[in-house]
Amino acid sequence: MRFFKIFFASLLAFIVFTGICFIILLVMIGRAISSEPETLAPNGVLVLQTSQAYNEQKQTNPLGAFMKDETAEIPGLYQTVRLIENAATDDNIKGIYLKIDGNSNGFASNEELRNALLQFRKSGKFVYAYGEVMGQQAYYVATAADKIYLNPKGGLDFAGFSTELTFVKGTLDKLEIQPEIFYCGKFKSATEPLRETQMTDANRIQTNQFLGDLYGNFLHGISKARGVDTATLHGYASENLIREPSDALKYKLVDGLRYDDEVIGELKSKTGIKSDEKLNLITLLKYNSAVTPDRGTGENKIAVIYAQGDIIGGESDRENKIASENYLEIIRKARENKNVKAIVFRVNSGGGSALASEVIWRELSLAKKVKPVVVSMGDYAASGGYYISCMADSIFAQPNTLTGSIGVFGVMFNMQNFFKNKLGVTFDGVKTAPYADLGTMGRPLNDAEKRFVQSGVDTIYNSFKSRVAAGRKLDPAIVDSIAQGRVWSGTEAIRLGLVDRIGGVNDALKCAAGLAKLSSYRMVEYPEVKDKFSKFLKSVSGEMETRLLKKEFGINYSLYQQLKDVQYMHGDVQAKLPFNYNFY
Incomplete structure (x- = not known):
């Protein structure tokens, strides 16, 4: 009898425990898939970060929502452009604070964001940019601002553009794997990483051409924003003149050397907030959950x-x-x-x-x-x-x-x-x-x-x-x-x-x-x-898998992805760019 009492007591405890876990799981899922609308206080400053990577469509991570992670929903690129447009006519938004802390976007995506910021300034509202260490693409976006401030002990990269391709022919040779390659077009360099150990002359010609075009657009945009001609800007890079924050100020690439608290103080002054009061900083993600940009009306x-x-x-x-x-x-x-x-x-x-x-x-x-x-x-x-x-x-x-x-x-x-x-x-x-x-x-x-x-x-x-x-x-x-x-x-x-x-x-x-x-x-x-x-269900497994692979491969994760892509090429005719262009 004592055995059965213990058995049924244990069984009951297990059932109760399982029920409680199930209820907790439902609550977790409910919190993850539901969203509470944000409310905006007046006199706000919209915060944008150049380090944020934008896909074409929004990215949602319900697991992040449960964890109260601000990246639970990241707006898409065009959605971000529409949010900036909305902010231009939003009485709750007085200006934009652009935090320059890296850049994860491509050239054209940065162009789209920068143009949106330039359009925003036409509303009469301000755009201030601040960063500790500014990369070239992040700085390019920053030049859409009224004022650019650099940390006094920080840095600004202004060394020109370069690109690097990864070649795996040597790896294949060591493994005794022979790629049999067929292609059309003397500039079709997508197979070069498999058949060469360095760029062919044709690929070097085309890469020099388009990289020069990208750099020319970069210099032109900065020239127009900063009032420094493109030849002079090119000279800064060629002579490596921007080595210290003071150089960036001297050569008019930034408007001042400030610490974050000093920039915040200036933003308070711009918005009429007392120095001992808290500045109402509104992240893009919070703004995204609080407003709905206009999509138009009608049946058409x-x-x-x-x-x-x-x-x-x-x-x-x-x-x-x-x-x-x-x-x-x-x-x-x-x-x-x-x-x-x-x-x-x-x-x-x-x-x-x-x-x-x-x-x-x-x-x-x-x-x-x-x-x-x-x-x-x-x-x-x-x-x-x-x-x-x-x-x-x-x-x-x-x-x-x-x-x-x-x-x-x-x-x-x-x-x-x-x-x-x-x-x-x-x-x-x-x-x-x-x-x-x-x-x-x-x-x-x-x-x-x-x-x-x-x-x-x-x-x-x-x-x-x-x-x-x-x-x-x-x-x-x-x-x-x-x-x-x-x-x-x-x-x-x-x-x-x-x-x-x-x-x-x-x-x-x-x-x-x-x-x-x-x-x-x-x-x-x-x-x-x-x-x-x-x-929610996909993010639990998919995100964990990606994190484990990134942890395992470290800085070689991108190379792993490129090698993994090779297996999908076998036997299927491809219309594809060379592996990946990495721009610096």
């Missing part, structure tokens, strides 16, 4: 479709992937919706699968037959990213967008020696036709197979060029001369006819509204953000 709609990341075939629920089946469905939905009068296709992609790019191009071409389609390019709209853009009625890019790269390549990996000599594994088999096992990693391609693969790559390249010629109304010979896999800046792309105008998402929306003859409209955005409960 313009669909803004965000396409960010690698282009892949099939379906995917991974963020920052442009999966062809997903986007076919989204575009078709917008095409068939009679209330959607125009489409703005926002592209931020270095490309990917050529076939998936063709699938998306086809669906956008069908949409264009029944309503205007306008493309807005972000940091990248190159290779496959340009493939899915070239059919548009009008294309907008920033001066520092990287685009073009009209070329394709294919890679297969012969891993016979790796398996045999490193692992002791060999392969053998039978087949019913000579080429039944074409593409296997267990043996090298023969000459006939190499001709077949190269022919397929050539066919896709010619198709890519024909899409560009038809979409941009250019002579095929001209397209061939500016294709060849060459990467162009947005500035050069306009000169060459690959892009129509300089501008951001707002400009693309205005153009789409004009083409559709709309005096008023409501903006709708796709892909639709997933429900918070699904996000």
Whole structure:
């Protein structure tokens, strides 16, 4: 009897404990997926941080919401632009405090943010910038401010631009892995990391060209903001004159050397707050939860479709992937919706699968037959990213967008020696036709197979060029001369006819509204953000996995990602940029 008493008591305790845990879990989930609206006090100063990375669409992290982490929801880039626009007419916002503490965004994204800040200043409200250590891209955004203050013991990087590519040919050689590479276009450098140990002459030429364009835009923007001519600014970098904070002040790159408390004191004075009172600083994330930027009204709609990341075939629920089946469905939905009068296709992609790019191009071409389609390019709209853009009625890019790269390549990996000599594994088999096992990693391609693969790559390249010629109304010979896999800046792309105008998402929306003859409209955005409960469950596993990998690889995490991408290239013709450009 005593045993049963103990058993049932333990069982009851377990049931009660399980019930309590279940209730706690429900409360956690409830807190994570619910959001309480913020209220704003008057006389506020909106705080923006250049270190914040902005995706094209907002990022939600319900697990962060439960932990009361301010990064539970990070606005997307265009959402941030709209919040800045809203702040310009918001009586509760007196100005913007721009904290310069690193930069995680691309060139064109920074251009979009900087332009929004310059537009904000036209309202008569102030923008003050302060930083301890200012990198070049963060400083470029800061030059949109009325005043720029640098910590007296801090620093300002003004050394010019450089870029570095990672080459893994030596690694493959050591592992006895032989990449068999097929490509079209003398500038198509995406396969160089696999077949070279340094940049080819052609790649060095194109990189020098577009890096010079990016740097020229950088100097021009600073020159206009700071009143120092571009030649003088270039001289500062060439002679390494900005070594100390006092140098930045001496050469008029900043307006003063201040500590944070001194800047806060000046902001109090600007907003009429007493020195012993607390300044009402409002983070962007808090402001985002307190206000709803205007999306327009009425039955007429313009669909803004965000396409960010690698282009892949099939379906995917991974963020920052442009999966062809997903986007076919989204575009078709917008095409068939009679209330959607125009489409703005926002592209931020270095490309990917050529076939998936063709699938998306086809669906956008069908949409264009029944309503205007306008493309807005972000940091990248190159290779496959340009493939899915070239059919548009009008294309907008920033001066520092990287685009073009009209070329394709294919890679297969012969891993016979790796398996045999490193692992002791060999392969053998039978087949019913000579080429039944074409593409296997267990043996090298023969000459006939190499001709077949190269022919397929050539066919896709010619198709890519024909899409560009038809979409941009250019002579095929001209397209061939500016294709060849060459990467162009947005500035050069306009000169060459690959892009129509300089501008951001707002400009693309205005153009789409004009083409559709709309005096008023409501903006709708796709892909639709997933429900918070699904996000919560995914964030628990996904975020933990990413953190463990980053902890394991440390500074080599980006190299790990690049090597991981290689496995997806085998056998699939790619329209893709070189691995990653790392700019400094």
